[in-house]
Amino acid sequence: MRFLRFQQGKRLGLAVDTGEGFRARFEGEPEHPGDVSAIARMSEAQRASTVDGLRGGVRVDPDAVTHLPPCAHPGKIICLGLNYRDHAHEFDSKPPSYPAVFARYASSLIGHGQSLVRPRASSKFDYEGELAVILGSGGRHIDESEALDHVFGYAVFNDSSIRDYQMRTTQWTVGKNFDGTGAFGPWVVTADELPPGGVGLMLETKLNGVSMQRAPTDGMIFGVAQTIALLSEAMTLDAGDVLVMGTPSGVGYARRPPVYMKVGDVCEVTIERIGTLRNPVVDEA
Numbered sequence: 577m578r579f580l581r582f583q584q585g586k587r588l589g590l591a592v593d594t595g596e597g598f599r600a601r602f603e604g605e606p607e608h609p610g611d612v613s614a615i616a617r618m619s620e621a622q623r624a625s626t627v628d629g630l631r632g633g634v635r636v637d638p639d640a641v642t643h644l645p646p647c648a649h650p651g652k653i654i655c656l657g658l659n660y661r662d663h664a665h666e667f668d669s670k671p672p673s674y675p676a677v678f679a680r681y682a683s684s685l686i687g688h689g690q691s692l693v694r695p696r697a698s699s700k701f702d703y704e705g706e707l708a709v710i711l712g713s714g715g716r717h718i719d720e721s722e723a724l725d726h727v728f729g730y731a732v733f734n735d736s737s738i739r740d741y742q743m744r745t746t747q748w749t750v751g752k753n754f755d756g757t758g759a760f761g762p763w764v765v766t767a768d769e770l771p772p773g774g775v776g777l778m779l780e781t782k783l784n785g786v787s788m789q790r791a792p793t794d795g796m797i798f799g800v801a802q803t804i805a806l807l808s809e810a811m812t813l814d815a816g817d818v819l820v821m822g823t824p825s826g827v828g829y830a831r832r833p834p835v836y837m838k839v840g841d842v843c844e845v846t847i848e849r850i851g852t853l854r855n856p857v858v859d860e861a
Contacts, residue, residue, distance in 0.1 A: 577593065577627070577766040577768075577769065578592065578593035578598075578763045578764065578765050578766075579591070579592055579593075579612045579615060579646060579729070579763055579764045579766075580592075580593070580598055580600075580636075580638055580646070580762070580763040581612060581643070581644045581645065581646050581647075581648070581687070581763075582600070582636070582641040582642060582643055582644055582687075583641065583642040583644055584602075584636070584640075584641045584642070587602045587603060587604075588602065589601065589602045589603065589608070589636065589641075590608060590609060590611065590630065591630065591633070591636045591638075592627055592630040592631060593763075594631055597637075598635070598636045598637075598638055599630060599631055599632070599633045599634065599635055600630065600633045600634060600636040601630055601633040602633075605633075606629075607626070607629030607630065607632070607633065609626045609629075609630075610648075611646065611648040611649075612646040612647050612710060612728075612729070612764045612816075613647040613648070613649070613650055613651075613710070613816030614816070615728075616647075616710055616711065616712045616728040616729070616815050616816045617712075617814075617816050638762070638763075642687070642689065642690070643687035643689050643690065643761050643762055644687040644761075645682075645686065645687050645758075645760040645761065646687075646710070646731055646760060646761060646763060647682075647710060647760070647764075647816060647818055648682065649682045650816055650818045651814045651816055652679070652811075652813070652814065652818070653679060653681065653682065653817075653818045653820065654677060654678075654680075654807060654817065654818070654819050654820070655677070655678050655679065655680055655706075655735060655752065655820040655822075656675050656676060656677060656798065656803065656819070656820065656821055656822040657672075657676035657677075657678060657748060657822060658671065658672050658676050658797075658822065659672075659796050659797050659798055659821060659822025659823075660791060660795050660796060660797065660822060660823065660824040660825060661795070661797060662795075662824060662825035663822070663823055663824055663825045663827070664797075665825070666825050666826075666830035667829075667830065671797055672797065674806070675798050675803060675806060675807075677807070678747070678749050679749055679752075679753075680735070680752055680753060680758055680820065681753050683753070683755060684752070684753045684754065684755060684757050684758040685758045685759075685760050686756055686757075686758065686759050686760070686855065687759070687761050687762075688759070688762035688763075688853050688854060688855070689762075689854060689855065690756075690759070690855060691756065691855065691856050691857065691858040692734070692736055692759060692837065692843065692855045692856070692857045692858070693754070693756030693858055693860050694837060694838065694839065694857055694858070694859050694860065695738060695754050695755075695860045696859075696860045697738070697741070697754075698738045698739075698741060699836060699838070700738060700739040700740045700829070700834070701736065701737075701738060701739075701757075701836050701837045701838070701857070702736065702737045702738075702739050702827055702829050702836055702837065703734060703736055703781055703788065703789075703828060703837060703843050703845075704735040704736060704737060704781075704823035705732070705733075705734060705780070705781035705789050705823055705824075705845035705846075705847075706732075706733040706734070706735050706779075706820050706821055706822060706823050706845075707730060707732070707733070707774050707777070707779065707793050707796075707820075707821045707847060708730065708731040708732065708733040708760060708818055708819070708820050708821070709727055709729075709730060709774070709800055709818065709819040709820075709821060710727070710728045710729045710730070710764055710816070710817075710818055711727060711728060711804075711813055711814065711815055711817045711818075711819070712726060712727060712728030712729075712767075713725070713726045713728075714726065714812060714813040714814040714815050714817065715808060715812065715813060716808050716809075716811075716812050716813075717808055717809060718804055718808040718813070719805060720801050720802055720804075720805035723800070723801035723802075723804035723805050723808075724767070724773055724800065724801050724804075726804055726813070727767045727773075727800065727804075728764075728766065728767060728815070729765055729766040729767055730764065730765050730770055730774050730847075730850055731760060731761060731762075731763065731764045731765070731850065732760075732761065732762065732845050732847050732850055732851060732852070732853040733758070733759065733760050733820045733845070733853070734758070734760075734781075734843060734845050734853055734855065735752065735820055736757040736758065736759065736843075737751055737752055737757070737829075738752075738754050738757070739829045739836075741754075756860075759843075759845075759853055759855045760818075760853075761853050762851045762852065762853055763851060765850050765851075769849070770849055770850070772801075773799050774793050774800060774821075774847075775793055775794045775799065776792055776793065776794050777792065777793045777847050777848040777849055777850070778790070778792055778793075778846075778847070778848040779791055779792070779793055779824060779845070779846070779847050779848075780845070780846045781826065781843065781844070781845050781846075782843070782845075782846075783828075783835070783837065783841060783842075783844075784841055784842055785842075788826045788827075788828070788835070789823065789824050789825065789826035789827070790824075790826070791824035791825070791826075793847070795824060796821055796822060797822075798822075800819070800821065803819060803821070804819070807819075837857045838857060839857055839858055839859045840856075840857065841856070841857040842854065842856050842857070843855055843857065
């Protein structure tokens, strides 16, 4: 099942793929649930009723609406750094023995088709294609053997980075949170439609049609289940939280000469069986 959050004119909507196209309900209608995080927080019975309500909505063409980030205001967006061995090597770093974790904030998010914004402050604007995980239930001290039961679905993420700001301190957060740099979408695919943990899916990032990153998701050092278990040792995870699972090698920073995104470029991140997240690049106004 796929869920699409969008805007059509001035109306916000949420749609479900019925197998014969997307059908949607709009904000203000009693059947409109909000965003995908809201659906993820529901019980199975509530979720089934919500899907039935969406199926009874109007038909929507996903190519004729403005895509929005599937989750509008997740309680937490937790990102992993250096989670592919080859990517750690291209950063001249040892592969981590414990997840390198940093935070993103909802203010940085954009949807599929919306513009990635290269800020005035820097020209070192880099791409990072990644798998995103949306939790359907939370908790503390989650056992790794049960962790995938907590996953609601998966999406594509472009964890675009302002490299010089990222490297100014040992904490990466500022370089990962400029407005308009976290592309998220194009929709959420529920976990039952994909391999457990999203393992074995091909991830590819293209810049202006040229393949820059290509690797299977089973190259992650810390998989989805292990990541959930480790994070829950420290914090309470909540339904609707988003985990962004790290990028493979091939980023622009590590190329010689470096390749950074600039105005007029188009960046596409594709994950097999999920979809393609496509975003043009603009300069900050």
